[in-house]
Amino acid sequence: MSTPQVSRRQFLGGSAALLAMMGVGGLAGCSGGNGGSGSGVATGGIELTDTFTMISVAGNDSFDPIVGTGADKVTMHSLYDNLFMFDGEGNVEPMLVDTYEQEGNVVTATLREANFSDGNPVTADDVVYSWDMLRADPSQGPYMSNYITDVEKVDDKTVKITVVRDDTSWLNILAETIYIIPNGSYDPEANDYASTPMIGSGAYVFESVDEARTVTLKANEDYWGGAPTFKTVVVQAPVDSSTSLVALQNGEVNCVSMMAQTAVETAREDANLNVVEFExxxxxxxxxxxxxxxxxxxxxxxxxxxxxxxxxxxxxxxxxxxxxxxxxxxxxxxxxxxxxxxxxxxxxxxxxxxxxxxxxxxxxxxxxxxxxxxxxxxxxxxxxxxxxxxxxxxxxxxxxxxxxxxxxxxxxxxxxxxxxxxxxxxxxxxxxxxxxxxxxxxxxxxxxxxxxxxxxxxxxxxxxxxxxxxxxxxxxxxxxxxxVNYDVYTAGIEGYLPSSAGTYVYYLGKLTK
CATH class of the missing domain: 3.10.105.10 (Dipeptide-binding Protein; Domain 3)
Structure with missing residues (x-):
């Protein structure tokens, strides 16, 4: 994967997604089962709070929305929205796009009313700029050119996308790869994107990253898709599956992405956990x-x-x-x-x-x-x-x-x-x-x-x-x-998309309890 997930899926395959074998650590103090307000009890008996904690398959070494290397997609898709998104079956549907139509190799897309986390509206200028930055990147641009050749502004809320192929594979690219950022904002020489992300229009905003590269996000209460149920999201670096499973069973984390098959059968036997299996x-x-x-x-x-x-x-x-x-x-x-x-x-x-x-x-x-x-x-x-x-x-x-x-x-x-x-x-x-x-x-x-x-x-x-x-x-x-990819998460959480186990694209703002 996802290659991907090169954490871009086009490079890594995610489903060429890559799981990482890293040292154990960073579980304590970031519990999804301790602290927080608005707590509830899941069907299986694990307490759910306002904090959702996830063990990812990649480290959060970078938050750069243009250069994908080192970026973890769980965090990136929480901070930055795309023009399209995946549904539960892995099909593509509009996200920041409201409506679109295709005539031959030209796609005309109208944007929905949405704001960045600083309150500024998402416009066609932002979409064109995001494409221009990605196209100019030496690692991403050449691959993008196999599917999309140009993105042009029609008016403030409309863009014209010129695609290469006479099928709909361009939809996947716009759901997977192109994160929308504010016009004129990308400057890797002046900003350290390893420590601080850019402004996005996603369901969450950045709060902190620690030495273990554990990321804490806070809900974007003004998110165009509605205020997220989980007010805090904690994304931890990968650990081995046995450690991840114990953390799930103890309520220390709420989700493990792409769990190894060796631990899945044990997870299936635990009434506190749900297992998602996705071909x-x-x-x-x-x-x-x-x-x-x-x-x-x-x-x-x-x-x-x-x-x-x-x-x-x-x-x-x-x-x-x-x-x-x-x-x-x-x-x-x-x-x-x-x-x-x-x-x-x-x-x-x-x-x-x-x-x-x-x-x-x-x-x-x-x-x-x-x-x-x-x-x-x-x-x-x-x-x-x-x-x-x-x-x-x-x-x-x-x-x-x-x-x-x-x-x-x-x-x-x-x-x-x-x-x-x-x-x-x-x-x-x-x-x-x-x-x-x-x-x-x-x-x-x-x-x-x-x-x-x-x-x-x-x-x-x-x-x-x-x-x-x-x-x-x-x-x-x-x-x-x-x-076959497996995700395991706490029973009682609703809105989890089965396709996330296969695409490695998560929409945490849609989760409820």
Whole structure:
């Protein structure tokens, strides 16, 4: 994810969302079950107060609404609104937009009456400025240009958006990525966005961030969508799932985002907790950013995905036989290109053709608990054919930095971009604007460019199928299994959107008790 969640989902996949393995701490003193006024008792018996405390999957290292690296989406979507938003099923509906219509490649959108937290109205100038800043950012702009080419002011409450594709994938971009900020306000040289966010129009306003990067937000009582029920929101850095589960059971926190499957069954047995299960657009996969084609092919055929599924999910998932998650493939591509990859003998034959340095120890980088377990299984599989790897577990933001610095060699992540099509995901991974650097052939890169130049999604179909088949030959990724995302929250809380577990976009101002 979400990549994302590069905490932008277009880079990280969220559903290429990334979970982080970080140290335990920061739970005490930020309890959703202690203190506050207006307390109530949830169905299961845990007291609910005016404070909602959440353990996120990423640290709040930055509040910069333009440069996504280091920004946690729980906090960002609380502070800044988008033009559109997700509903409970993951569909897109208007947010700051009131009404819109599309004619060909031109979308005309009228803004609702909404104010920033300082009381100034949200206008077309703010929308155009937010787009201009994002388009100018070297990490975000090139990807945005695959979907949107321009945003222009028509009048104070109307904007004209020029889109590239003849489908509605632009809706996802406007729900996911473009945070609306006041016209002329963005100045990263004069402001430290690591310590203080910009003004937004969201349901919450910033209060503080401590040394552990625990963020405290206060309700925006004049929010256009209505004053939030929870008057204080506390967003904590990620911890391991067992610690998170204990914190939930003790009432110290009210929600854990994307809890590891190992803790979910225990949570299901607790009457004080609700478990949300959402079929994600993501697929757990190994990305291989080093080596020649024979080396990558050897890895592709050496990995026992059934063993990984048994170890990591307890057999709950199914080994992948397609390159992207079934939910992302949709009706047009599901079942069109399939494979049975695991073949240790073939893996050894492929490795014998490789000119990659086999005396080197390569690193598999994981950024969540499930990923680390997958990596350990893969380490054994690759050792069996003569490839030495070590497993590295890092937090989300370190993973992001390594990706941007091009220092990742192999990585485990659940990649997939919610609401986007197969062709756009191929462009995201392998196109010339991609932040990934898979060592694919020039011929495959040329096909991706050719695909992207075809304006009709329907007319791209055959070339997309050809590219999916090319991926079996060049093996830049090894699909492991489709992911199901789980959120766990305190019973008695209402308004929780199931899609948040898959999109990693939360609207905390909509929660009630």
């Amino acid at each position: 994600a657009w993501g697929q757990q996969m190994l990305g291989v950013l080093v080596g020649d084609q024979a080396f990558r092919s050897a890895i592709f055929h050496a990995i026992n995905t059934q063993n990984i599924v048994d170890v990591v999910t307890g057999g709950a998932a199914t080994p992948a036989t397609q390159f992207f998650a079934k939910k992302l493939l949709g009706e047009d591509y599901d079942g069109v290109v399939t494979f049975e990859a695991y073949d240790p003998d073939l893996a050894k034959e492929e490795l014998a053709k490789s000119e990659t340095d086999l005396s080197q120890t390569y690193t598999i980088t994981a950024s969540d608990e499930a990923g680390a377990q997958c990596a350990q299984c893969i380490q054994q599989d690759l050792s069996a054919i003569g490839i030495n790897v070590e497993v590295e577990s890092v937090d989300t933001n370190t993973w992001s930095s390594k990706l941007m610095d091009q220092t990742l060699q192999m990585f485990i992540n659940a990649l997939g971009t919610d609401m986007l099509a197969v062709d756009s995901f191929i462009q995201l991974l392998f196109g010339d604007t991609s932040v990934y650097y898979y060592p694919i052939s020039d011929e495959m890169k040329a096909k991706v460019a050719e695909m992207n130049a075809i304006p009709s999604v329907v007319e791209r179909h055959d070339l997309v199928v050809e590219l999916l088949n090319d991926m079996q030959v060049e093996c830049p990724i090894v699909p492991l299994y489709d992911t």
